[in-house]
Amino acid sequence: MQLHPTPLPQVFRVESPAHSDMRGSFRRSWCADSFAAAGLDFVLRQASLSTNPHRHTLRGMHWQAAPAAEQKLVRCVAGAVWDVALDLRPNSPTFRHWYAEDLSAENGRALFLPQGVAHGFLSLTADAVVEYLIDAPFTPEAARGARWNDPAFGIDWPAPPALISDRDRDWPDFPNV
Numbered sequence: 001m002q003l004h005p006t007p008l009p010q011v012f013r014v015e016s017p018a019h020s021d022m023r024g025s026f027r028r029s030w031c032a033d034s035f036a037a038a039g040l041d042f043v044l045r046q047a048s049l050s051t052n053p054h055r056h057t058l059r060g061m062h063w064q065a066a067p068a069a070e071q072k073l074v075r076c077v078a079g080a081v082w083d084v085a086l087d088l089r090p091n092s093p094t095f096r097h098w099y100a101e102d103l104s105a106e107n108g109r110a111l112f113l114p115q116g117v118a119h120g121f122l123s124l125t126a127d128a129v130v131e132y133l134i135d136a137p138f139t140p141e142a143a144r145g146a147r148w149n150d151p152a153f154g155i156d157w158p159a160p161p162a163l164i165s166d167r168d169r170d171w172p173d174f175p176n177v
């Protein structure tokens, strides 16, 4: 696996080549050695799948508050999503900046998000499935969110959501600190 820096410190685009033959393909989806070589301390605690039957489903922007903060490796294992990392680390030089990548089953690309970086995605196809590898147990009371169209961030989504939860639609404006 190759970890490539992005404009957001410690957010990495993760590429893993597919080995294809007439049967199909084989592609690494996790490699402790690659992450250790990049200086990342990432110990898997939970893995989850998010299924999204409808195109233009939007989930996010979500993060877990300390001490339940998460690092997560996100990949699309069916269909395609427009995946967004949003830097909410107050001391980061890119505080409130966002970065997006097209993740798809076809390109096998993943995004690594450190603690303090919110995550969200817009599905670009029907039946998009997103896989999460996360280094913390799920703590419901630590769940936090910000609105996808909050002017504090100016996330340039490829399309508005056709489907979004009430909770995600109604997150308050991000504090103007």
Ligand SMILES: Cc1cn([C@H]2C[C@H](O)[C@@H](COP(=O)(O)OP(=O)(O)O[C@H]3O[C@H](C)C(=O)[C@H](O)[C@H]3O)O2)c(=O)[nH]c1=O
Residues within 6 Å of the ligand: 048, 050, 059, 060, 062, 063, 119, 120, 121, 132, 138
């Ligand atoms: C996140 C999570 C949820 N759940 C349960 C709680 C609810 O009963 C149900 C759906 O949860 P929620 O509506 O929070 O799911 P999403 O809106 O897809 O949330 C996720 O989507 C954004 C984009 C993320 O990056 C996070 O991983 C996560 O916040 O699954 C669990 O049991 N474990 C979990 O780790």
